[in-house]
Amino acid sequence: MSQPAISALYVGHLREMMAGADRALAAQGYEGLIVASGSLRYLYLDDNSYPFKPNPRYRSWVPDGTPDCFVVYRPGSRPSLLFHQPDDYWYLPPALPEGYWVGSFDLKVVRSPAELKQSLGGATRWAVLGEPTAATEGLGDHDPAALTTLLDYARATKTPYEVECMARASAAGVRGHRAAEAGFRAGATEYEIHLGYCRAAGAREEELPYNNIIAFDTHAAVLHYQHLDRQRAPTVRSFLIDAGAQFAGYSSDITRTYASASGDFQSLINALEVAQQALTALVRPGKDYREIHLAAHRAIAGILVEHGIVKGTPEAAVAEGVTSVFFPHGIGHLLGLMVHDAGGFMAGPEGGSRPKPEGHPYLRLTRNLEAGFVVTIEPGIYFIESLLAKAKANGGGRAIDWRRVDALKPFGGIRIEDNVVAGAGAPRNLTREAFAGTA
Ligand code: GLY
Numbered sequence: 001m002s003q004p005a006i007s008a009l010y011v012g013h014l015r016e017m018m019a020g021a022d023r024a025l026a027a028q029g030y031e032g033l034i035v036a037s038g039s040l041r042y043l044y045l046d047d048n049s050y051p052f053k054p055n056p057r058y059r060s061w062v063p064d065g066t067p068d069c070f071v072v073y074r075p076g077s078r079p080s081l082l083f084h085q086p087d088d089y090w091y092l093p094p095a096l097p098e099g100y101w102v103g104s105f106d107l108k109v110v111r112s113p114a115e116l117k118q119s120l121g122g123a124t125r126w127a128v129l130g131e132p133t134a135a136t137e138g139l140g141d142h143d144p145a146a147l148t149t150l151l152d153y154a155r156a157t158k159t160p161y162e163v164e165c166m167a168r169a170s171a172a173g174v175r176g177h178r179a180a181e182a183g184f185r186a187g188a189t190e191y192e193i194h195l196g197y198c199r200a201a202g203a204r205e206e207e208l209p210y211n212n213i214i215a216f217d218t219h220a221a222v223l224h225y226q227h228l229d230r231q232r233a234p235t236v237r238s239f240l241i242d243a244g245a246q247f248a249g250y251s252s253d254i255t256r257t258y259a260s261a262s263g264d265f266q267s268l269i270n271a272l273e274v275a276q277q278a279l280t281a282l283v284r285p286g287k288d289y290r291e292i293h294l295a296a297h298r299a300i301a302g303i304l305v306e307h308g309i310v311k312g313t314p315e316a317a318v319a320e321g322v323t324s325v326f327f328p329h330g331i332g333h334l335l336g337l338m339v340h341d342a343g344g345f346m347a348g349p350e351g352g353s354r355p356k357p358e359g360h361p362y363l364r365l366t367r368n369l370e371a372g373f374v375v376t377i378e379p380g381i382y383f384i385e386s387l388l389a390k391a392k393a394n395g396g397g398r399a400i401d402w403r404r405v406d407a408l409k410p411f412g413g414i415r416i417e418d419n420v421v422a423g424a425g426a427p428r429n430l431t432r433e434a435f436a437g438t439a
């Protein structure tokens with residue numbers, strides 16, 4: 001999509017942001033909104049800072065990622081951006097922002113966050129979104145829950161601009177995934193694959209939406225495996241990669257699993273791939289996401305029985321909790337400015353929560369899907385030593401064929417994860433579009 005097209009999308013997005021803020025501010029009796037990008041944090045006893053991660057509520061207004069900036073909005077006026085450009089020679093001061101979104105703001109350059117107060121003028125009942133700092137102290141209520149609930153609830157529904165950002169984040173992530181698979185086939189280590197991923201995705205490590213999960217063999221049985229081995233065993237059987245990218249703050253979150261050779265594990269991957277595609281087809285407005293999670297358990301039970309890993313019927317495997325031994329996480333989550341995006345459990349715009357299905361504590365989204373929701377669909381089948389041992393010990397593993405489990409354990413596990421947009425027609429699969437080269 002061309003630059004002018006994304007500009008137009010952004011104008012529409014900002015219009016929706018302003019309309020949503022107008023409603024929420026009026027409902028809660030505030031006259032204006034100040035949204036802070038956040039400040040750098042420093043290491044204990046040190047003058048080095050952690051990588052800067054902007055306040056996602058700020059990022060929902062502007063793609064900018066500069067510390068100590070503020071979006072200031074009063075209903076009825078154009079929003080302003082107070083852009084912090086310190087006079088500094090230790091660090092390069094941030095360049096003035098430019099691009100498709102800047103023209104929508106009154107840009108005011110400030111040399112210190114304290115200038116925020118001077119630039120506000122007039123008494124206004126402000127709501128301030130962001131961690132309290134000296135710059136915002138005394139200006140108004142910080143993160144008032146009734147207001148943030150209204151705003152976060154709405155964030156689940158992505159505007160066309162946000163979907164376009166996520167399509168671009170998917171395209172960048174897929175470039176990384178292609179390089180990663182090539183590295184795996186060519187004999188690279190986990191560490192080398194990570195470096196190749198970053199280069200292909202065009203991201204430095206701190207720009208990734210989450211730490212890459214690059215896992216050979218049994219490492220794939222650790223759901224958020226966090227190391228990058230610099231040695232590669234002579235024989236590597238499998239490779240699971242869960243890695244994303246960002247565009248304008250919006251994330252992709254993509255997982256693929258590969259086998260070194262054809263055989264049992266590859267046929268398990270193939271079966272999960274078919275099930276995963278059927279599950280993505282359920283992403284439609286009105287669908288209770290909890291039902292997709294339960295459908296995943298039924299599908300995985302079928303695969304486990306078909307592959308001789310579990311004895312008995314798939315129905316019994318679900319009813320007795322055996323599928324949770326092999327699939328111990330949720331089927332997915334909302335995706336957006338945060339990888340596990342805001343508002344996944346809300347019962348309505350005023351709050352309240354929708355419960356997780358009994359026995360499924362790790363599901364992160366319990367709402368009915370609506371047009372514009374972007375969710376992940378990420379079923380998995382893993383051979384996790386500790387969960388298997390627990391099942392064996394408590395009798396929950398009676399239906400498990402341990403010989404089959406022992407044969408498959410060295411492969412670690414499988415996860416296949418796509419990012420899917422609910423809409424009027426068939427769901428839009430941003431990940432598959434990107435792999436097909438149409439994004
Ligand atoms: N990459 C984290 C997740 O899939 O939720």
Ligand code: MN
Pocket residue numbers: 242243253254255417
């Ligand atoms: Mn993931």
Ligand code: MN
Pocket residue numbers: 253332333376378417
């Ligand atoms: Mn995910």
